[in-house]
Amino acid sequence: MTRYWVRFRCGEKSGWGELTGDRVVPLSRPPFEGGGERGDPLPLETVRLLQPLPAPGKFIGLWNNFHQRAAEEGLTPPAHPLWFVKTANCCAGPGEVIRRPEGYAGPVAFEGELGIVVGRRCRNADREEAQAAIFGYTCVNDVTARGEMRADPAFVQWCRAKSHDTFGPFGPVIASGLDPGDLRVRVHIDGEPYQDYPVADMIFDPVEIVRHLSRDVTLEAGDLIACGTSVGAREMPDGCRVEVEIDRIGVLVNRFGA
Numbered sequence: 001m002t003r004y005w006v007r008f009r010c011g012e013k014s015g016w017g018e019l020t021g022d023r024v025v026p027l028s029r030p031p032f033e034g035g036g037e038r039g040d041p042l043p044l045e046t047v048r049l050l051q052p053l054p055a056p057g058k059f060i061g062l063w064n065n066f067h068q069r070a071a072e073e074g075l076t077p078p079a080h081p082l083w084f085v086k087t088a089n090c091c092a093g094p095g096e097v098i099r100r101p102e103g104y105a106g107p108v109a110f111e112g113e114l115g116i117v118v119g120r121r122c123r124n125a126d127r128e129e130a131q132a133a134i135f136g137y138t139c140v141n142d143v144t145a146r147g148e149m150r151a152d153p154a155f156v157q158w159c160r161a162k163s164h165d166t167f168g169p170f171g172p173v174i175a176s177g178l179d180p181g182d183l184r185v186r187v188h189i190d191g192e193p194y195q196d197y198p199v200a201d202m203i204f205d206p207v208e209i210v211r212h213l214s215r216d217v218t219l220e221a222g223d224l225i226a227c228g229t230s231v232g233a234r235e236m237p238d239g240c241r242v243e244v245e246i247d248r249i250g251v252l253v254n255r256f257g258a
Contacts, residue, residue: 002248005031005136005174007054007093008047019044019173031176032119032135032221051093052138052174053117056224059086059168060213061113061142063158065203065228072231077203081212084158086142086226090168098143098256100238101164106147108256110236111229112187112195112244115140116206117174118223122214130211133219136176137183137206139244139252140226143167146235170224175249180206186245187232195232202227 004019016031017024022044029036063082064075092098100108119135148161162168180199187195199205204212209225236242236256244252 002178003176004250005052005176006172007050007052008042009050010042010047014050017042017047030222031174032117049094049172051091051169052171053091053222053224055088055091056222057088057220058217058223059088059091059226060084060223061086061162061226062204062209062228065209066197066201066230067203068197068201069230070203081204081209083213083216084162086168087159087163089165090143090163092166092169092254094169094172094252094254096166096169096254098141098166098169098236098242098254099164100257101145104145104148106145107235109144109146109233110187110189110194110242110244110256111142111144111233112185113140113142113226113229114180114183114185114199114206114246115170116210116225116227118210118219118221118225120221122210122219125211125214127207127211130207130214133210133214134206135221136174137178137180137246137249138170138174138224139172139246139249140168140170140224141242141244141252141254142226142229143169143236169252169254171252172250178248183247183249185230188243188245189236189240191241194234195230197230197232199227201230
């Protein structure tokens with residue numbers, strides 16, 4: 001059974017909750033720590049949904065993780081996940097504005113992606129341990145200032161281009177208890193479709209991503225891993241509305257502004 005977990009604000013209070021239909025049931029602890037005590041349900045319309053994790057200890061993104069994109073761009077499928085780090089300041093929640101960096105007038109691209117939420121410490125995992133370490137999934141927009149990546153010919157600046165404030169929106173929920181293999185990721189800009197691709201086309205599926213990454217770094221509960229994107233990612237026009245939708249998870253909606 002799929003369950004949906006959120007962080008929310010109601011008046012001056014914020015916290016964790018479980019979304020059940022049109023109600024949010026407050027929790028005293030994070031869901032991957034058991035959730036703790038449950039409070040009285042709140043009507044969904046009375047709360048504001050926040051990014052469904054506090055700033056992750058690690059926010060890892062993948063590159064070249066889809067067969068179709070690799071084929072179209074003439075890339076060789078990697079033997080190990082190719083990954084970079086987005087710094088925690090980039091995190092943003094549903095409804096927040098993605099801000100253009102001050103002084104930067106170049107292209108800012110969206111990348112709709114499936115996000116993995118790690119639910120327990122994981123190091124040197126086998127496949128079974130990696131599966132058990134995945135708490136759930138969310139929608140991610142891995143925003144990129146493409147003009148900054150190769151501004152210096154001596155060094156590709158992945159972290160700089162992807163870590164500006166608000167360049168890592170995710171949410172609106174964490175969905176647990178689902179199999180991501182039959183999901184699709186879709187992105188619409190001002191209602192027009194630009195991305196629509198199957199998660200099953202991944203070179204490394206979510207379990208393999210966690211297994212491999214756990215051999216590079218110790219993964220901790222609350223870490224977030226963006227699984228990479230497929231074809232169709234492109235520049236966002238200023239003022240646009242961008243929607244990242246994943247079946248059975250939800251729709252992450254943000255605007256891109258100055």
